[in-house]
Amino acid sequence: MRRGPRNALAGAATALAALVAVGAVQPALAFDPFGPSGTVVVTPTSSNQFAGTYDRGAGSREFSTRLGAPPGGGAGALELRTPGDDDRIQFGTDEIAGPLSRFRSSSYWAVRDPESTSGAMPSFQIAVDIDGGDLAPRDLHILSYVPDPAPAGTWTRYDVGSGTFCLARQIGAADAYRDCVAGGERRTLDQIIEAYPQATGYAAGVNQGGGTAGLVSAVDLVQVGNRTYDLDPG
Numbered sequence: 759m760r761r762g763p764r765n766a767l768a769g770a771a772t773a774l775a776a777l778v779a780v781g782a783v784q785p786a787l788a789f790d791p792f793g794p795s796g797t798v799v800v801t802p803t804s805s806n807q808f809a810g811t812y813d814r815g816a817g818s819r820e821f822s823t824r825l826g827a828p829p830g831g832g833a834g835a836l837e838l839r840t841p842g843d844d845d846r847i848q849f850g851t852d853e854i855a856g857p858l859s860r861f862r863s864s865s866y867w868a869v870r871d872p873e874s875t876s877g878a879m880p881s882f883q884i885a886v887d888i889d890g891g892d893l894a895p896r897d898l899h900i901l902s903y904v905p906d907p908a909p910a911g912t913w914t915r916y917d918v919g920s921g922t923f924c925l926a927r928q929i930g931a932a933d934a935y936r937d938c939v940a941g942g943e944r945r946t947l948d949q950i951i952e953a954y955p956q957a958t959g960y961a962a963g964v965n966q967g968g969g970t971a972g973l974v975s976a977v978d979l980v981q982v983g984n985r986t987y988d989l990d991p992g
């Protein structure tokens with residue numbers, strides 16, 4: 759499902775934050791400590807709660823076997839293309855909403871097509887209510903994880919939970935990913951939890967776009983919390 763900037767709040771936010779703004783997420787009520795677990799397969803006809811998208815420009819995504827899959831990832835994955843610097847593809851889930859500590863085990867696999875003219879890799883973002891409770895527009899923050907480059911054509915696993923993040927309040931059309939790449943301060947998840955103990959993650963997933971012209975990639979086995987999403991053509 760495509761989610762565009764259809765209301766004032768979404769217009770003031772971007773990307774994963776928009777999943778929150780259009781009410782795609784559940785209220786922060788009575789979370790169990792760990793949330794959903796296990797592996798589910800996500801195909802063009804079975805989203806399994808991994809269907810929140812916010813795509814812009816000429817970016818495109820397609821379930822495909824063209825770039826294969828990582829070990830244990832079935833036959834295929836989700837291919838992402840951002841021909842221009844302003845194109846963006848996001849693919850995420852709001853199924854794992856809960857305390858930030860729940861996201862420590864997050865990870866994903868990615869591969870860059872050798873024909874890409876960009877050396878970037880798809881990133882990972884978490885939309886956060888910085889003080890928990892009621893979600894006011896000013897509470898929206900984005901955690902951006904920027905992966906290290908990897909050799910083209912090689913599936914690489916990124917351990918998001920043990921990595922570092924830029925924490926950016928979502929103001930206007932600010933691009934949290936671009937700002938992070940440009941030198942934003944990076945902190946571990948534990949440092950962010952210590953500074954903002956009430957912070958709640960509302961949505962999470964992969965992000966490609968914002969200065970990644972010519973990047974063709976694929977992502978698979980996206981783990982959010984304790985749940986893994988195996989992306990596959992079906």
Ligand SMILES: [Ca+2]
Nearest residue numbers: 831832834989
């Ligand atoms: Ca797969």
